[in-house]
Amino acid sequence: MPVLFEGAQVPAHLTNIPISLISTSTDSANKYVKGKVIHKGPLVVSAADNFILKTVIQEDDSSQKPSINIVLFGDLAKSFSQSVNQGDVVVASGFQVGKSPTVRKDNHHACNLLLSKSDACIYVYHPQSPSDSKSPQASKRSSTCSAEVSQTTKAPKYTYVRLDNLKLSSTVNVYGVVVFFKLPHKSRGTHWCSTLKITDQSNLKIQCTLFCNKREDHPQIFQVGDIVRLHRVKTQSYEESIQLISAYGFAAVTFDGIVGRAVEPRTSSRSFQFHQEDQQKVEELRAWAASHSIVSATSTTIPLSATQPKAYFDLTCQLLAKAPIDTTCTLLRVWDGSQCPHTLLKVIVEPDSVEGPVSFSENKENLIANVLVYDNHVEFARQLKPGTFLRIFNLRAIPGSSRVPGLTSSQAVEHDHLAFHLHGGTSYGRGIQVLPENSQDVQELKSALEMFSKDKDDSGVSDSELMDIWCTPPETLERRCIHNIETVMLSQLKQCNDPLGSHHVRVQLSSFKPHRLHQALKLYCSKCSSLQDVPDDEVVNRVFSEASRNAELCSPPSWALSGKVNLPGISHGSSNRTLHIHSSSELLSEGKAKELIYIMGSSLEETCRLADGYQNIIPVRSSEGRLALLDWPAPFLFRGRKRYYGCKSCSEAAAVSEPSCEGVDVIDEKVIAEALQVQPLQFVLLMELQLQDATDTLDVFLWKHAEMFFNVSAEDVAANQEAQDHISRTMNALCPKGGSDVHRPWLDMCLTAYSTVCDGGRGQTCYQICDTGIIKPRPPPSESYPSGSGPTPHEAA
């Protein structure tokens, strides 16, 4: 969620980028821009609940220094409006760089910064130290004051009570080092409950009971030793000691408790204060805790390589795959890059039920611990996505477990295998915490995992290859490429400096467009590479009526014979229609009259009806006494239900001539296009899909290999309902309407990354799905014919 910090230190992993160096090719990852607010626009409500605010920052006071427009969206715009004044210094990170549409007018930087993404962050520094204003509304007052008067609109300053100064029946703010905690869990009442025990320099240990409506509003504690700042907790007495309990308006901020690490506030609060004093408080508590061995005495986090049978421990790891076992148990397959000295228990589960790869290379498999998660932890485990980093608290290494669900009989005899159980309940802080990607612990874990990938010759059998051998996965897709490359997470792919080429991903489909699938069907010209929509029937109809209105007599060309064809009325009682046709005298003499006719003056509907009786129908009109094709966008040919269009700019407007049928077995669209000097347009399918995995989302195109993907030809999609339904069903299976993530199958895909050149000449990386198709083809009936060539059967109306 985008966050506005007041007075907080900029995280150490971010580096400053001078405004002058910003360009549309700037990679904003881990960068920040800093400047003084020289203009703050009004908060604009753009749509229900959405806000936009524009501000201008300048690098330095001097008017020589560059200035840049920043556009903030959503809650961040709102917070900015409330907390920032002209004259404040702001730091922005997580921005996107766009072209400034107002550069000519305002003379600011040619680019602007857009702050809309979830990692967008603003750090605000007020020029004066906060006053002692007691007005709690002060910080919320919207203000456009200049720097001189802004000191009257300062936020209230919080005071913190040392734990030995707590008085009964009062609401206070406290700081403390966490010495024990239970992760948030649902209470029997209406709230999420978490309990912690904190201490400070008083060395008193105070029990806190916190109730919040939302899980994320609890302190985000990753380990004992973390430092919490609790606002609005009230004191109460329980069993002769003083306790803290969350009061109305409770809010928490958590910090890493390790000396030397960046003081980065963790909180779900959209806007909160953070001053120099807070930084100091955190550092004092860190130093005090370190010198009193508060953490080392209690921490039980160990790597897999240090696990002992029967012992309880905490594990920092990455989730690779998971599978539900039964209603009270879920299997999590995790690793931390280290190898357990004991043989790890193998749990056999139905391959169909696995989320994430079903198997891994042998080297990797040896490092993977099977964690069985029970009872109250199952619900949380179900929401986890493979790839996520976790800390599992109070895990137990159980030797020789003989009654593990899912165990096969052949395995039950193996007794000294270690299994890992996360028992039900919350005793001893038992539970699972998701660690964010940017946390120090995850950074360390990731480098350990990368070491494994580099060190080991892991090029043997890849995870997904094995999977193909093992089972027919429940997924409807399989890769058909020849690459033997590791599956990568989407975040890795996005961060890759040189993404061009092929990649394997394992993803879910989170959305796709167009939703109206007929819009996915396009016409493509292989000569000029143009892509256009399939013309609307209404528009085509107009061209036909226009042509029939202007029908004038014309003498047929020498190679053709004129005739008439009787078309029965469409409804009972309606009169028959007589239509003028031309036919090739050569074909007539060969008895092939039904193979090709030229028709004049018919409507679109009539032409379609005639297509039942003639294999090829070319609609024509008279132009200056000669036969000519109808104007774009009328099809140049009707074959059964299929219509063929020519490229408007690549086709020659020549007189309609006789197809050369010598040595031609079948008169098809190719023969006819050639004879008419028409550049035929090809039906193609084009969709934009959003893929997701645990780490990121990625927009990709489905185009060149769309027919393989659906196992249907675009031409058939254009012509028959069955093929269209097939695509609908497939998309619905991959991305059920209104279904949550859990209902979406995991798909192994091969992607090609390529570069496109846009206006500015700068390449943009695009992705296409390639060599990936459905495993069990459910072809529509017409698929039994080779697509694109050969005779097309006339379909029943």
Place this chain on the structure above:
DNA sequence: GTTTAGGCTTCG
């Protein structure tokens, strides 16, 4: 401005 929980292992 209710209630919940108020640490203290383990069916598997």
